[in-house]
Amino acid sequence: MGDNQISAGRPAYLSAGRPAYHFIAPKGWMNDPCAPGYDVKTGLYHLFYQWTPLSHRWDKISWGHATSKDLLHWSHASPETPAIQPDQDYDREGIFTGCFWPTGLRGEDQLSVFYTNVDALPLHWTLPYTRGCEGLAVAVSSDRGQTWIKSDANPILSEEPADMVVTGFRDPFLAAWPAMDSARGLEDGRLYGLISGGIKDVGPRTFLYEVDPADLTQWKYLHPLLRVPTNHRPAGRWGGDLGVNLECTNFLSLAADGAERQVIITGSEGGKPRPTAPTQKEAPERTPRYASWLMGTLEERAGEIDLATSASGMVDWGDLYAGNTFKHPDGRTVLWGWVIEECLNDAALEAKSWTGCLGVPRELFLATYDGVTGALASKMDEVRSFEVLSTSDGVCTVATLGIRPLTELGSLRGEQLFHAEFFDGDRLAIADASPLACMINATFDITDDTDEVSIHVRHSGDYSTATRITFYPKRETIVVHRDASNGASDIATYDEEGPMTLLRTDGGIEPLRLQVFLDHDVIEVFANDRFSLATRVYTSSEITGVSYTRKGAARVEELGLWAMKATQ
Known part of the structure; x- marks a missing residue:
């Protein structure tokens, strides 16, 4: 049997079970x-x-x-x-x-x-x-x-x-x-x-x-x-x-x-x-x-x-x-x-x-930022998801719609399975076998020399099966790469992506703050309380590795992995 089939005829990628806290x-x-x-x-x-x-x-x-x-x-x-x-x-x-x-x-x-x-x-x-x-x-x-x-x-x-x-x-x-x-x-x-x-x-x-x-x-x-x-x-x-x-x-x-x-x-x-990466011919449109x-x-x-x-x-x-x-x-x-x-x-x-x-559940709010001098690659007035409220000597106050997971979700955190601070390497193994219901909090220092930072989830030991959540600073984009999440020809595995930039101030570039909620086949990604992306990944329940990689200059300020408690 291949990676995606089991003897009963039920595909292995469906064995992960119902969402536990969604x-x-x-x-x-x-x-x-x-x-x-x-x-x-x-x-x-x-x-x-x-x-x-x-x-x-x-x-x-x-x-x-x-x-x-x-x-x-x-x-x-x-x-x-x-x-x-x-x-x-x-x-x-x-x-x-x-x-x-x-x-x-x-x-x-x-x-x-x-x-x-x-x-x-x-x-x-x-x-x-x-x-x-x-x-x-x-x-x-x-x-x-x-x-x-x-x-x-x-x-x-x-x-x-x-x-x-x-x-x-x-x-x-x-x-x-x-x-x-x-x-x-x-x-x-x-x-x-x-x-x-x-x-x-x-x-x-x-x-x-x-x-x-x-x-x-x-x-x-x-x-x-x-x-x-x-x-x-x-x-x-x-x-x-x-x-x-x-x-x-x-x-x-x-x-x-x-x-x-x-x-x-x-x-x-x-x-x-929407523009998407090529997907399998047999997969649903x-x-x-x-x-x-x-x-x-x-x-x-x-x-x-x-x-x-x-x-x-x-x-x-x-x-x-x-x-x-x-x-x-x-x-x-x-x-x-x-x-x-x-x-x-x-x-x-x-x-x-x-x-x-x-x-x-998500909280919506008006997010305002003072002392803004620009974005990573775009001029501030080009980033049309922000309104420039005021400008003085090239320094702006800007506003956008804030979107963040409801605070009460923190009470569902169970055991903390991993914690790291001030990591400056290219690769960090977080878990060989994470729970199917878990969440990741991470803060990264980004510079103009950062090419990408990635959190890999539901990956095998050799990464032949993997889902990669990547921030590309120079492209001002977050991508959930799903092409290696499953090898079945009839599952759509196009990339999911959306524009996301960081704000520049006189103090430098704001940190990238990611929250990733994993719940069996559901993935939700939040960034800096103003970006969200929900998708699904159909990967065998035995494949649950989690790791971090970077290309170019970037540092993990803090990263944690928690098991999440079931609510149903």
Whole structure:
């Protein structure tokens, strides 16, 4: 038998098992996180997810439901039965993504979830898009989330705004937005809703509604938001392609050091394919999706409000998609996202019997930096994922969207298996056999003479099988090299990569700080609290080496490896 096959016919690369500390459905297919929220009366966090419990494929999608006291350990409402199922004429084809609200529809002591009701699916999901029949519906709970009853008012919205031909109309998001009140010249106190989609032959859009706080069934359409052309890339190489149709759009207000910015988080369909390394002919093709963010201020234009974008980037440069946010009770903004699983063919997914999971919860914040004189290779005003807030004598204060793993994940660290400081060599063996669930923290000093620094994971003794996470300072890029992660001809092993630079100040180049979360076949890479990349690596569970290498001048300031505790 080859490295990737075992006698039972189950591929060896599937023997690693289910993720141990990433959120995953009890069984079957799962995709988008839905309706994350917090119930102050019970102290429980709520999280729903799109779920097909009886198949490894997407089909007649429903909502599963789980609750937690700490955002780490989750109790599923049922391992077999979805909490909200397509059982009405208006949602007979599926319960798509939605949002949470901590009261009843008219302020009652209830919980509410809004969702996309689908009564007819698209003829096809690829370009040119042919939309299905999607609307807005709501379910409420009078027992703090144990059971959910669909409202007699459904569907709240049965179709898109009049006189439009849309490419999509789904994924409601609801929240207060004082900055929008202010931009409209109104007092605070309104609620705003977004429905994601696009206008055929015009471009991607999200549709803005004013929602009556006293009656959440009343959604009044205002106008489109994010009026951009098809395949718009507002940040060039530093951001994503907004494609043809938007999905799962959220708005946030973030502030730091006297600056406040409005942030739009959105997914996009129909973008141009991402550049990838050559992959196997038999492997599945990648669906072009981008998980983007845009930052700026709200401005009035011809009687409508839109985002004047000052910086843009990607929430994740790999496979994390369909981001959905909520406000933590302490004020932090927490994002969940779906880690797509499309590198395996259908037979391999069926052998696994589950498909998809969520990434680790992430905190989004406004990150500001003072005393900046430039980036590694680019001029500061060329790095369009940063906004230059001020400049004096060539020294800048800059801002970007901060993205980092939720602090609470530190409580899942188990035994520390390796620790090193001030290592100045070319190669460092970290572990011959690391746990399948572990994490790495590393800080590196980078110079202008650094060609690359790499952390190798899931590698064999001779490195013939390996995944390499590499930072290339001169290219200002992080790459997860997956080409040697598996030799099977039907697994996609293209490189995953995204732009990442370090900031220069009068004190020198900021250190590179990497966090790598490994959980069976899931890998998530975070850098300097502003870069993230989630992907999957299908490598035999016996191959678990970890090591560090460099080319050119670089030094390990500190590096640690920890086992991670299971949460399910």
